[in-house]
Amino acid sequence: MGDYIVLVISCIFINNILLMQYLGNCPFLGVSKRMETAVGMAMAVVFVLVMAGAVTWVVYHYILKPYELEYLRTLSFILVIASLVQFVEMFLKKNIPALYEGLGIYLPLITTNCAVLGVCIINIKEGYNFLQTLVSSFSYAVGFGLALVLFAAIRERILLARVPKPLQDTSIGLVTAGMLSLSFFAFKGMIH
Amino acid sequence: MKRVFREFIKGLWEQIPPFRLVLGLCPTLAVTKRVEDAIGMGIAVTFVLTCSNIIISLLRNFIPKQVRIACFIVVIATFVTIVELVMQAFNYPLYLKLGIFIPLIVVNCILLGRAEAFASKNSVIYSAADGLGIGIGFGLSLFTLASFREILGYGTFFNIPVFGPSFKPFSFLVKAPGAFVCLGLMLCIMNILKK
Numbered sequence: 145m146g147d148y149i150v151l152v153i154s155c156i157f158i159n160n161i162l163l164m165q166y167l168g169n170c171p172f173l174g175v176s177k178r179m180e181t182a183v184g185m186a187m188a189v190v191f192v193l194v195m196a197g198a199v200t201w202v203v204y205h206y207i208l209k210p211y212e213l214e215y216l217r218t219l220s221f222i223l224v225i226a227s228l229v230q231f232v233e234m235f236l237k238k239n240i241p242a243l244y245e246g247l248g249i250y251l252p253l254i255t256t257n258c259a260v261l262g263v264c265i266i267n268i269k270e271g272y273n274f275l276q277t278l279v280s281s282f283s284y285a286v287g288f289g290l291a292l293v294l295f296a297a298i299r300e301r302i303l304l305a306r307v308p309k310p311l312q313d314t315s316i317g318l319v320t321a322g323m324l325s326l327s328f329f330a331f332k333g334m335i336h
Numbered sequence: 337m338k339r340v341f342r343e344f345i346k347g348l349w350e351q352i353p354p355f356r357l358v359l360g361l362c363p364t365l366a367v368t369k370r371v372e373d374a375i376g377m378g379i380a381v382t383f384v385l386t387c388s389n390i391i392i393s394l395l396r397n398f399i400p401k402q403v404r405i406a407c408f409i410v411v412i413a414t415f416v417t418i419v420e421l422v423m424q425a426f427n428y429p430l431y432l433k434l435g436i437f438i439p440l441i442v443v444n445c446i447l448l449g450r451a452e453a454f455a456s457k458n459s460v461i462y463s464a465a466d467g468l469g470i471g472i473g474f475g476l477s478l479f480t481l482a483s484f485r486e487i488l489g490y491g492t493f494f495n496i497p498v499f500g501p502s503f504k505p506f507s508f509l510v511k512a513p514g515a516f517v518c519l520g521l522m523l524c525i526m527n528i529l530k531k
Contacts, residue, residue, distance in 0.1 A: 164512050169361040170445050215421060218439040219413040226406055255405070258362050258443040265436055310527035311520075314358050318520030326513040 148279055154335055155283035161259050162291040163325040168259030172292060173317050175250070182296035186289030188250040190282070192232060193260055196225050197281030200264040201274055221264050226255045259288055295324055340465045347469025348476065354519075355477055355526040357470075359445040363437050364478060365515040371494050374482035376430045378475020380423070380438065382468065384415040385447055389467030392455040399456070408451040409442065416441045446474060485509045485518055 161167050168189075175181045200221050208214055233251045236244040254260055263284045267277045298320055307316050351357050354364050360381075367377045391411050392399075399407045420438050423431045431438065441447065450470055455463040487493050489510035491503045508514045 166362050166365040166512065166515065167440070169365060170359060173358070173361065215417060218417050218420065218442055219410070221439075222409055222413050222442050223406070226409060255409075256443045256445055256448055258440045261443050262436060262440055265439055269436070310524045312527075315520050315523040315527065318516050318523065320520075322513045322516030322518075322520060325516055329511070329513060 148276075150335055151276065151279055152283045155280050156287040156290065157328065157331040158334060160287045160291055160328050160331075161263065161284045162288055163321070163328045165262070167262040168257050168288060171253060171257050171259075172295065172321070173314055175253075176292060176296040176299050176317070179293070179296050179300060181250075182292045184246055185250045185253075186292050188247040188254055189257065189259065189288050190285040191247065192225075192229060192251070192254050193263055193285040193288075194278060194281050195232070196228055196260050196264055197267055197277050198274070199224055199228060201267060201272075201277045204268050217265070217268070221261060225260055225264070229255050259284070291324065291328075295321060298324070340461055343462050343465040344469040347466065347471070347473040349473075351470070352473040352477060353446050353470060354474070355523060357446065357449070358523075359449055360474065361519070362440065363444065364481065365512075365519060366437055367434060368478055368482035368485055368515065368518075369489070369510050370433075370486050371479065371482045373430070373433050374478035375475065376423075376427070376434060377437065378471070378478050380419045380434075381441060381444065381446070381474050382471025384412065384419060384441055385450060385471040385474075386464055386467035387415045388412045388447060389450060389455040389463040390460055392451045393458060393460045393463035396456045404456065405448070405452075408448055408456075412447050412451070413442045446470065481518060481522060484522075485514065489514065 155161075159165055162169065162172050171185055175185045203220060203224055204214075204217065208216060208220065213220075229251055233244075236247065236251075263281055266284075267280055270280075272280060299317065302316060302320065311319070347353075354360050363377055363381070367373045388408075388411050392408055395407070395411075416439060419441070420431075423434075423438065450467060454466050458466070483493060487498060488506050489508075491497060491499045491505045506514075509518060
């Protein structure tokens with residue numbers, strides 16, 4: 145049990161996928177201009193990442209490994225993720241229209257979100273078992289959501305401030321992300 | 337011929353990623369701690385981008401519109417796998433250092449962006465020039481950022497010390513927060529130069 149708590153904390157804070165491992169930065173800067181879009185994206189990522197983590201684990205350990213096809217990892221994972229996203233989109237559209245309304249436009253973007261493929265590969269590289277994979281995927285996704293929502297809140301405040309012209313938009317966004325990353329840096333000493 | 341040259345040149349300044357086309361930020365932040373990693377990444381991306389642009393351009397009349405993204409991803413993933421295996425065989429230390437960012441070239445938005453915006457609409461020779469130009473441009477940006485970070489952050493360039501022994505490195509620059517701040521300031525400088 146203790147191991148799982150450590151895993152959760154380290155995935156959310158210490159190894160935060162956005163601010164510490166630099167994964168998923170394009171959507172991070174792209175959708176963080178407004179709070180609503182940030183929350184929508186965060187939820188979509190949590191939803192897809194847990195499923196993708198589980199499915200890719202099964203694919204790796206029950207298909208690729210027995211047939212010694214590990215070198216096809218990248219190719220098969222990205223295909224699995226792309227089709228999973230498509231499938232989730234179709235399923236939600238038909239069965240849970242309310243959720244689809246909320247997540248709809250963010251789902252296609254997730255295919256090229258490197259956080260998703262990145263976490264799936266990290267899970268395999270770390271040699272997690274199935275339960276650990278689920279926990280780590282979920283916690284990484286929560287960490288992504290947390291950073292995204294925090295960042296969106298800061299960015300909404302920046303809109304009201306007077307930013308020098310060359311620094312506007314992405315530039316000031318990155319500097320702000322750096323500051324946020326600095327504050328997450330403080331978590332480094334939490335677990336030895 | 338003139339147009340081929342123009343397509344090549346535009347990737348080096350006019351549309352240089354990630355400064356002008358703000359895409360592919362993850363590797364830009366992650367592998368620019370040391371110059372040699374940045375060059376390795378630049379070469380890998382250039383190779384994948386050129387080859388995938390050529391193949392996609394050749395297939396552009398056969399790929400159905402509805403499933404084009406999936407097809408592009410398969411082509412890109414194939415070349416990424418090639419790079420991964422070749423690097424593992426011939427430059428294992430670099431493979432270990434770039435680690436997860438080699439498979440992640442697949443989801444680098446620059447590649448898919450060029451496939452969608454350029455290679456699927458233009459003929460082979462222009463697509464190849466475009467891929468080569470954008471790839472080299474990306475490599476150059478990585479190199480610039482990495483030299484800045486390595487020289488000030490470690491006090492070395494290509495692992496050779498450039499300052500005297502009394503130099504205290506700004507280790508902030510080679511940590512995660514420094515990457516973001518550095519890239520932000522770099523974009524700011526590019527915005528000033530644009531005028």
